[in-house]
Amino acid sequence: MVRVGPLKLKAQLLCGDEGAMGPGKADLLEAIDRVGSISAAGRALGMSYRRCWLLVDEMNRCWRERLVDTLAGGGSERGARLSPLGREVLEGYRALEAELARSSERQVARLSALLREEPLPPRD
């Protein structure tokens, strides 16, 4: 998720009906890269192991090669790391987000000037 002042931007890459990359998956890849396992990444993000595993599996099935390699050894604490393609896709996605933020600045400034500071209260 990208924020530019009052603008919230969500960029999602699809493969068929599956989500290949998006804000949550990119955060998960970064967490796996930082902590070295899917379960520890889940704890860091406040997500269940099952949810993280499903997101990793969905990503791995959408790209030409796996984005996350899991290391040998049983149990949910075994290690995981980004593949070279995982790193490339993550960097490309973050570059896309940065480009979107940059390119929106002019229109957002124009629209921001027309927004109230705070919304009026709802009508009863």
Added chain:
Amino acid sequence: MVRVGPLKLKAQLLCGDEGAMGPGKADLLEAIDRVGSISAAGRALGMSYRRCWLLVDEMNRCWRERLVDTLAGGGSERGARLSPLGREVLEGYRALEAELARSSERQVARLSALLREEPLPPRD
């Protein structure tokens, strides 16, 4: 919602915690402009009158002036039309979406080359 090949982009403008503009609200403004009432716009979009009314009210409370003016006369069939500010905000939002689509093309082409045509089936 903007599509650029496999990319789905959602741009939302917030005012405090309220949604000032987004894909659904922009579509609703266009429908009101086309058909001239909130209830007919709802029918055209397959949305309830109540849902449309809430979206219009939320927009109207977020910007310096109302985006939709409702005309005198009772009942849900009374007319509605875009205010000058409504037209300006709608055009600014569509211009923002067009700019986002344009600026994403290069990164999307790069990432698309790494995507499969179709995802692999889920693992059991």
